[in-house]
Each structure stands twice: as structure tokens, then as C-alpha cells.
Amino acid sequence: MKTTIANKEIEQAALDVLVVGLPEHPENLERWDSLNDLFGGRLLDWVKEGDVSTDLKAVTKLPAASGTAVKRVLFIGLGPAKKLTDQILLEVFAKAGKELKGRKAENVSIWADSFTTDTLEADDTAFAAIQGMLLGSYQFDDYKTTSNEKDFCFAEIELISTADEDELKAAAEVGRVHAEAVNSARTLVNTPPNILTAVKMAEHAEQLAERYDFELEVLGKEEMEELGMGAILAVNKGSVEEPRLIVLKYAGGNEDWTDVVGLVGKGITYDTGGYSLKPKDGMVGMKGDMGGAAAVFGAMQIIGELRPKKNVIAVIASTDNMVSGDAFKPDDVITSLSGKTIEVLNTDAEGRLVLADAVTYAKQSGADCLIDVATLTGGVIVALGKDKTGALTNDEAFFESFMEASLETGEFVWRLPLTENDKKRLRTSDVADLNNSPGRDGHMIFGGGFVGEFAGDTPWIHLDIAGTSEAGAPHNLGPKGATGVMSRTLATFIERLAEEEPDAE
Known part of the structure; x- marks a missing residue:
């Protein structure tokens, strides 16, 4: 699996799926306007109306607006940001890994900064993201002779963040090592x-x-x-x-x-x-x-x-x-x-x-x-x-x-x-x-x-x-x-x- 770190605009995420964390008040996210623009400025209305949920681990999948590199977005709810812990964050990404495996999305961008809080920094997100996605998408290769499904694995996970690239790479690598050993x-x-x-x-x-x-x-x-x-x-x-x-x-x-x-x-x-x-x-x-x-x-x-x-x-x-x-x-x-x-x-x-x-x-x-x-x-x-x-x-x-x-x-x-x-x-x-x-x-x-x-x-x-x-x-x-x-x-x-x-x- 290839892990890359990118400091770029959200609308430039060109892999199969963009994963975004939605806290209880997503409009406070630093690059909210860019995210909102992917959906014609209607995303906040959808959140308020309950069509896109910010409840913890709630998953919403939407196609992005045409004219951008983003193909589709997987939102995953984070609930109140002040209650988000590193263990909960690991479980959030494991849930995302299960969802992406179900969609056979092997190439994934993660807007890492949308998961950071006052107590959880970007390297915490990188560690939890790679570890959680690999743990959540684990499957045992069984001995059935009737299955035509190929084994799933992520080909590339891209972390989009403004944080220090070397720190994120190091944290992501430790997350990968832990997950692969557990699996x-x-x-x-x-x-x-x-x-x-x-x-x-x-x-x-x-x-x-x-x-x-x-x-x-x-x-x-x-x-x-x-x-x-x-x-x-x-x-x-x-x-x-x-x-x-x-x-x-x-x-x-x-x-x-x-x-x-x-x-x-x-x-x-x-x-x-x-x-x-x-x-x-x-x-x-x-x-x-x-x-x-x-x-x-x-x-x-x-x-x-x-x-x-x-x-x-x-x-x-x-x-x-x-x-x-x-x-x-x-x-x-x-x-x-x-x-x-x-x-x-x-x-x-x-x-x-x-x-x-x-x-x-x-x-x-x-x-x-x-x-x-x-x-x-x-x-x-x-x-x-x-x-x-x-x-x-x-x-x-x-x-x-x-x-x-x-x-x-x-x-x-x-x-x-x-x-x-x-x-x-x-x-x-x-x-x-x-x-x-x-x-x-x-x-x-x-x-x-x-x-x-x-x-x-x-x-x-x-x-x-x-x-x-x-x-x-x-x-x-x-x-x-x-x-x-x-x-x-x-x-x-x-x-x-x-x-x-x-x-x-």
C-alpha cells in the first residue's frame, strides 16, 4: 500500500473517494467554504436538515459536483469535537475502512485536517487513519471454491493536510505497522x-x-x-x-x-x-x-x-x-x-x-x-x-x-x-x-x-x-x-x- 501526504486544495483530491470528518459544527472547519463549494454551497443546509449526519460514526456518501477532480465524498460523523478521543478516532477510521471495502474503493484521499481538534493533532489523525482503515477492512482469505470476489486491499491512501509532512509520514507508517501486525x-x-x-x-x-x-x-x-x-x-x-x-x-x-x-x-x-x-x-x-x-x-x-x-x-x-x-x-x-x-x-x-x-x-x-x-x-x-x-x-x-x-x-x-x-x-x-x-x-x-x-x-x-x-x-x-x-x-x-x-x- 502506498501512503502519500499532500498539501493541496480539497477540490484537487483525484482518487476514488474523498473521506471527510464532520464534527457537530462543520462550518467551523478551516476550509469549509472549499468543501461546501463541492456541493454548490448546499452542504450546510443538508447537515441542518439531517440529510448529511454529524452523529458519531454516521456515514453519508455523496457524489461531488462536476467540474472538480473529486469523484465522490464519504462523510463520517464525529459528533462533538471536544469528546473526540484517539481511541474513538481509531474506531471512526475503522468504520470508514469497512465502508470503503464495501465500495471496493482502493484509492482514497482523506482530508486529515477535518479530523483534528484542540486535543487531537494531525499526526494523531495520520496514525489513526492508516491503522483504522487497515483494521476495519481486514478479511480472512477463506477456503471457499465458489467465491469470485478478489481480495480487497488499499492501493493508495492520500492524507491531505497542511501539517508537517515528515511528522505525518512517520505517524502513518507506525499506524500501518501496527495494523498489519494485528491483521x-x-x-x-x-x-x-x-x-x-x-x-x-x-x-x-x-x-x-x-x-x-x-x-x-x-x-x-x-x-x-x-x-x-x-x-x-x-x-x-x-x-x-x-x-x-x-x-x-x-x-x-x-x-x-x-x-x-x-x-x-x-x-x-x-x-x-x-x-x-x-x-x-x-x-x-x-x-x-x-x-x-x-x-x-x-x-x-x-x-x-x-x-x-x-x-x-x-x-x-x-x-x-x-x-x-x-x-x-x-x-x-x-x-x-x-x-x-x-x-x-x-x-x-x-x-x-x-x-x-x-x-x-x-x-x-x-x-x-x-x-x-x-x-x-x-x-x-x-x-x-x-x-x-x-x-x-x-x-x-x-x-x-x-x-x-x-x-x-x-x-x-x-x-x-x-x-x-x-x-x-x-x-x-x-x-x-x-x-x-x-x-x-x-x-x-x-x-x-x-x-x-x-x-x-x-x-x-x-x-x-x-x-x-x-x-x-x-x-x-x-x-x-x-x-x-x-x-x-x-x-x-x-x-x-x-x-x-x-x-x-
């Missing part, structure tokens, strides 16, 4: 499990490593057995597919590989529940049980593009959880990479097992702080609904810093408590150090708290995205299906940490 994560989650196996997930990591010069390490079953990764190997026992532990290292900070942030993702490519078998309706959609891995891959794509000055290691534990004569079962006792033993009470609590070994490996590889991301429990949906990511932590300052990134991206995160009594229940077993399922009460807390047992004293945040990883219907930033949640927040957090470094420019 890549979405595609991973949407891919069927017979196609996206652990081996294929490792191949995706290889592509990222080659593109961004990451250091790559991929451990197969034999290497895991040599190291003693009994937790992930137990989950894999029932499968005919090889497991993979995927490690990507980005050396953007100091050269001695210290002060390293570890990002750990659950990569269960399909989850039957094992011998603690899910009901048939509960099994549908379990191709998305690798949403945590997708989020980490998305974050690493952003990091690879923007090159923040921070050392980052990403660890993905990937396998499916199947049923066979060899599958692990309730009452088994397994030994994790850390040496801790685990009594298996529920084979459907497998995500925390693979994360246990992945977190341990991240620590052994130099991670000084950890964030794990997983579609871990149905309990988080019961507690918080489907629009909030649940969190646990063992470090207040670390979590508060992360929350600033969450607020910046608008990806809602809510912390739940993890008490000593919760930890005591996780450590209750007659035969092992830990049990993997103390009960249904406090389900999300016990799931994440189990992972915390392997983080130990290392500053750690657990993110349960079981509710937010997929949307059951079209939403503000995209279509039904995978959302790519947490890719932007994880990367933004790394960028913020890099900016805080003493030698950061």
Missing part, C-alpha cells in the same frame, strides 16, 4: 488447525526471523526430551503432530543481553480437552487456542519493524491437545523443566502446563521480566465478559507500567487478585509439588496463578485473553473472528520501555 495475528488465529500445526507455526517464526534479523531457536520433541520439558511433552503425548518450542530473540538494547523482556505465548493449535474431553459445542472454535502465540508474534512483527532499543525474547510453546492411547490423563504426575512436579487433575487445563515450561525456558534464556499471554480459561469470561482481558501480577510497578501501554492502545485490561491462599491451593497435592486444577471457583486466578509458580520472583504479568481474542460478531475495529488483541499493547509497552532507557534519544 497477521488475526490470520494465524483464523487458520484451521489441520493447516496451522506447531510445525507450521515454527515456519511462521522462521519467516519473521529472516525478515527482521531475529535470532531463532526451534526445539523439537527430541530436544525437549533431552532438556526435560515434561509439561509440554505430556500435553503432546496424544498427538501425531510434533510439538515445537519456538524462541525469537531481538537484540535491540545493550550488547551484553541484559535487561531482557520475555514475551511468552500459549500456542495450542487445537484443544480437545484430552481425556477431560470438552463437549462437542465447546470444542468448536478451539483452533483459536493459540491466540496468545499469535499476539506475541504480532508484537514481534511490530518490534521488528520499528526497532525499539530494548532486548526482547519471545517464547512460544506449541502443540495440540488430543486423545489417544498414549495421551496423558488425570492422576498422572509429570516433571516440568523447572524440576517441579505436577499432579494432573484436568487434562483440559493444558495451557498452563505448556506455559510452565515456556516461562522456565524464557528465564533460563535471560528474561529479567515476563509477560505471558494465553487463551487460558473460560473463567475470565465469566468474571469479566468478552471485552476485557484479565490480568495477574507479582509486581505492582511492572504492572502499572504495562497498564499505561494498555490505556494508550485502548485494549482494556483488568487485574484480578492472586492471594497466598490461592497459591496454597495450587500447592495442595498428596503426590506432587503442584496440582494443575484446584477447582472451578476462581478459575482464571488458579490458571494464571499456576503459571506464576514458575515465574517465581521474576517480575511477571499474566494476560488471559480467552474472552478478547475472538469476536462473535463484527465489532468497532474489525469483522467477526480473531481480533489480534494484545499485539499492539505488548509492542507499545516495549516501545515505552525503550524510550525510558537513559541513552534513548
Whole structure:
């Protein structure tokens, strides 16, 4: 996609569609007269009569007057300008992206200055415009043989503004990077499990490593057995597919590989529940049980593009959880990479097992702080609904810093408590150090708290995205299906940490 910045008159916009933001009082826009002239001076009357709406996200499509380069105009309402935030602006442009995709408008001009306010500047608009349009127009390439529709993508987006061209270009580029990474994560989650196996997930990591010069390490079953990764190997026992532990290292900070942030993702490519078998309706959609891995891959794509000055290691534990004569079962006792033993009470609590070994490996590889991301429990949906990511932590300052990134991206995160009594229940077993399922009460807390047992004293945040990883219907930033949640927040957090470094420019 080509992005251009142009300081020119509105009537010179010559691409397929001109996108204009209409606040509650559009006559106060700086170049209102030029816009009004495109419609023979009648636009304000149409606004007053309700034919063109300024209500938030309301869309009106009109052909422009003859004699100008403008072919047609898509107005999108902004409501009261003083209430417009950067998150709302992102949703506005996502709505525009959906509309333009429906019209197959691949070449678009945006009058960027019509979206600016006293608190939102032109670079905010550029960032939101490119990111929102790409998120809103996302589609998954399905496997239907009867469709004749070609895949949609924007060929050119032109931003018309009087603001500094270099600043707008930089902001638009960051918006593009964020959106493309989220869409890549979405595609991973949407891919069927017979196609996206652990081996294929490792191949995706290889592509990222080659593109961004990451250091790559991929451990197969034999290497895991040599190291003693009994937790992930137990989950894999029932499968005919090889497991993979995927490690990507980005050396953007100091050269001695210290002060390293570890990002750990659950990569269960399909989850039957094992011998603690899910009901048939509960099994549908379990191709998305690798949403945590997708989020980490998305974050690493952003990091690879923007090159923040921070050392980052990403660890993905990937396998499916199947049923066979060899599958692990309730009452088994397994030994994790850390040496801790685990009594298996529920084979459907497998995500925390693979994360246990992945977190341990991240620590052994130099991670000084950890964030794990997983579609871990149905309990988080019961507690918080489907629009909030649940969190646990063992470090207040670390979590508060992360929350600033969450607020910046608008990806809602809510912390739940993890008490000593919760930890005591996780450590209750007659035969092992830990049990993997103390009960249904406090389900999300016990799931994440189990992972915390392997983080130990290392500053750690657990993110349960079981509710937010997929949307059951079209939403503000995209279509039904995978959302790519947490890719932007994880990367933004790394960028913020890099900016805080003493030698950061």
C-alpha cells in the first residue's frame, strides 16, 4: 500500500473517494467554504436538515459536483469535537475502512485536517487513519471454491493536510505497522488447525526471523526430551503432530543481553480437552487456542519493524491437545523443566502446563521480566465478559507500567487478585509439588496463578485473553473472528520501555 501526504486544495483530491470528518459544527472547519463549494454551497443546509449526519460514526456518501477532480465524498460523523478521543478516532477510521471495502474503493484521499481538534493533532489523525482503515477492512482469505470476489486491499491512501509532512509520514507508517501486525495475528488465529500445526507455526517464526534479523531457536520433541520439558511433552503425548518450542530473540538494547523482556505465548493449535474431553459445542472454535502465540508474534512483527532499543525474547510453546492411547490423563504426575512436579487433575487445563515450561525456558534464556499471554480459561469470561482481558501480577510497578501501554492502545485490561491462599491451593497435592486444577471457583486466578509458580520472583504479568481474542460478531475495529488483541499493547509497552532507557534519544 502506498501512503502519500499532500498539501493541496480539497477540490484537487483525484482518487476514488474523498473521506471527510464532520464534527457537530462543520462550518467551523478551516476550509469549509472549499468543501461546501463541492456541493454548490448546499452542504450546510443538508447537515441542518439531517440529510448529511454529524452523529458519531454516521456515514453519508455523496457524489461531488462536476467540474472538480473529486469523484465522490464519504462523510463520517464525529459528533462533538471536544469528546473526540484517539481511541474513538481509531474506531471512526475503522468504520470508514469497512465502508470503503464495501465500495471496493482502493484509492482514497482523506482530508486529515477535518479530523483534528484542540486535543487531537494531525499526526494523531495520520496514525489513526492508516491503522483504522487497515483494521476495519481486514478479511480472512477463506477456503471457499465458489467465491469470485478478489481480495480487497488499499492501493493508495492520500492524507491531505497542511501539517508537517515528515511528522505525518512517520505517524502513518507506525499506524500501518501496527495494523498489519494485528491483521497477521488475526490470520494465524483464523487458520484451521489441520493447516496451522506447531510445525507450521515454527515456519511462521522462521519467516519473521529472516525478515527482521531475529535470532531463532526451534526445539523439537527430541530436544525437549533431552532438556526435560515434561509439561509440554505430556500435553503432546496424544498427538501425531510434533510439538515445537519456538524462541525469537531481538537484540535491540545493550550488547551484553541484559535487561531482557520475555514475551511468552500459549500456542495450542487445537484443544480437545484430552481425556477431560470438552463437549462437542465447546470444542468448536478451539483452533483459536493459540491466540496468545499469535499476539506475541504480532508484537514481534511490530518490534521488528520499528526497532525499539530494548532486548526482547519471545517464547512460544506449541502443540495440540488430543486423545489417544498414549495421551496423558488425570492422576498422572509429570516433571516440568523447572524440576517441579505436577499432579494432573484436568487434562483440559493444558495451557498452563505448556506455559510452565515456556516461562522456565524464557528465564533460563535471560528474561529479567515476563509477560505471558494465553487463551487460558473460560473463567475470565465469566468474571469479566468478552471485552476485557484479565490480568495477574507479582509486581505492582511492572504492572502499572504495562497498564499505561494498555490505556494508550485502548485494549482494556483488568487485574484480578492472586492471594497466598490461592497459591496454597495450587500447592495442595498428596503426590506432587503442584496440582494443575484446584477447582472451578476462581478459575482464571488458579490458571494464571499456576503459571506464576514458575515465574517465581521474576517480575511477571499474566494476560488471559480467552474472552478478547475472538469476536462473535463484527465489532468497532474489525469483522467477526480473531481480533489480534494484545499485539499492539505488548509492542507499545516495549516501545515505552525503550524510550525510558537513559541513552534513548
